Amino acid sequence: MPTTRAAARAVLRLGAVALAGSLLAACGSGTSGTASDGAGGKVTLTVDLFGSFGYKEAGLYAEYEKLHPNVTIKQSDTQDEADYWKSLQTRLAGGGGLADVQGIEVGRIASVTQQQAERFEDLRKYGADSLKDRFAEAKWAAAAGKNGEVLALGTDVGPEALCYRTDLFAEAGLPTDRAELAKRWSTWDGYLDLGRQYKAKAPGKSAWIDSVGSLYSIMIGQEKERYYDASGALIWETNPPLKAAWNASVEASRDGLSAKLDQWSPQWNQAFAAGSFATIPCPAWMLGYIKGQAGETGKGKWDVAPLPGGAGNWGGAYLAVPRAAKHKKEAYELVTWLTAPEQQAKVFTAQGNFPSATAAIAEVAGTTDPYFNGAPIGKIFGDAAKAAPVQVLGVHDQNISQQITNALSEVERKGLAPDKAWENAKKGVANTLG
Template sequence: MRITRRMPTALVGTLAVAALSLCACGSDSDDGGGNVTLNVQLFGSFGYKESGLFDEYQKLHPNISIKFTSVQQESTYWPKIQSQLNAPTGVGDVYAAEVSRIAQVTQNQADRWVDLKTFGAGDLEADYYDWKWKAGTTADGKILGLGTDIGPLAICYRKDLFAKAGLPTDRQELAKSWTSWQAFLDLGKQYKAKAPRGSAFVDTAGGLYNAILGSSIKQYYDESGKPIHETNPAIRDAWNLGVQAAQTGLTARLKQFDEAWNKAFSSGSFASIACPSWMISYIKGQDKNGSGKWDVAPGPGVGNWGGSYLGIPKNSRHQKESYDLIRWLTAPDQQVRLFQDSGIFPASKVAASRPEVADAKDPYFGDAPVGKIFGDVAQNLPVAVHGPRDGSILDAFNNGLLSIETQKTDPDKAWKDTMKNVENLLG
């Protein structure tokens, strides 16, 4: 009898505990005293934590606390955000969307994101680069994201390795020698002839491809929203240059953002990399003793890679508080600070024109005038056309090039495979 009495009690106890915690999981962020926890989800490095902006914001607003996570890989991050958009309330308050995803937000998910115009975001338009602002706005004028940064492209390179291979190391001289991407690869061939053992000219064919395509107005979609991955000559050109780099052994046969690639920044497995402004801090993080070895020069084209937006999902419980936070984080003052601390280039042209940005030099990169190099590109960037699946399509192209690099796949087959992958994900 002792046993029978105990069993149900244990059962009821366990179930009660379980039930309690099931209920508790939905209500963690508001304690009723006006204190609000904002759940901010980012990828890569936005520099907010590193520059102390979250701490500062919490000090300015004692009732707000910020819970922040960052996923290293954007391509993992974004699908997770998708399932969170399907959750009821209380999953997240602020999400970042990369520029290659923003058209998905504005074209397919407008009903899932908060229209920031309702909080007065319309006034901010004049601050931003025109194309950046437009890409975060729907056709009917809803503002779904505030731009954080843009990714004007240059070339980062290892002076020490270039010198060993007998190449020039002066950034002006290099910029003059690579007037086109083909010229860039030709220089690579010179590098390869005398390079230190185990050192390739450029990191990956995919990175190269992406940088080349980044200077094109039309990329994967035309203005009417039709996919043109198969017919766009700009894609073909960029692909062919990527293939050339892979097949002539100019690439280090790595996958961007994975462990071996990270390690290669310091090991010297590659001597140059297509370098959007945010890559500056990435390099510093990976190659902690690299000061003086690295330099940055204007690249062969005027292109953009990356840059992001901050948006608020409709299932956030604290939309107003979230808006106040993202508005503050993206304000020119903060963008300037992020640039100074981490080289993240402002999406706000007001911020970009401040002397702290425009005249900035970076000692790690041999006092390169990074403000001017990236600023010149930013001013001349074309207004690229974006489409909902840009990011996934880009992944498919990168995988195609990677298979040429690592598995010696025939380029024609790799192209066909890539087309199949793209068509599969589109339809």
């Protein structure tokens, strides 16, 4: 969702989910009344998330509280998903300080299902089995435990596109029409070539892209196998598509196309409004992040076009209920409501997080976004979601991805030789995996 989600979120699993399957009639969004343990039958549900899931922005908490007058929802946020996950692991190990609802980035879901199933509620005990047909098959299956447990319900997925600044493109003499750009950058070579043209006439001190780490992440999100193969074996060191994404990122750094900004840093946040870069790899959840950082002054300056090189997926998330949660049944009811097709459609309209519920996909197909110059975001991201590969998920996807993007940051920000940076990535992964 990141997102590090959002912020990401980020892969972030990079988890790719093909959103195929028949479209279903919207499931009912009402829930039963909650049990209480407070004065006057009042219940406070705590929700702990990373990045921007869009629930506040879409008014969903207020709507749920109106439907359930005895419920108050309190949300806490951590912007950086890596920080969030580290804190969550500490609290899971100690059994205290956990929220009733915890967000899980898709790059972590294999860790939950394969290594931590005993720390989360099996939602089947509350009736989650009946919800399976709401979701794309791959989204549902990824959150299933070894014995068929339902350990989380899916929120969004991250079909990919490119977001770009039309005003900066125009100043640099480049076309601004999204259809023409899609043809010009139908391949990643075309995208980098257009970047070199931009650099030659770039307005101010703006760069072509925010960071080479984001370029790597969006490219690897187009692959079915990235860090593990279908048998569960680690393949990242020898995987040709991964090395191709690394090489393209190194090339972008060498050619001076990057603004050299660490994603999710304060400087990166400020750069959205400052116009420090002209393009950014843009999974659907990035739309809400751009709006939040660029603000009203950015409205109409941004646009969205299809991704070079075909469809992919970067990010997405789940909602889970820890075993140590105080209000497990009530938490499940909230999670069920938040992930229902109606609510997923509302979040996409307000924030851009693309639905994982199949019925919601049809509902948002015609959505356009005035902030992004009227871009047909429902079609762009819907087409990408349908064509995205169903990726192999591994326990340490997110950790490996982080080590690689850290190494690329050393290339672009410190001038480290790519071969040396690659060796650092290998060492980092080895240390992470133990």
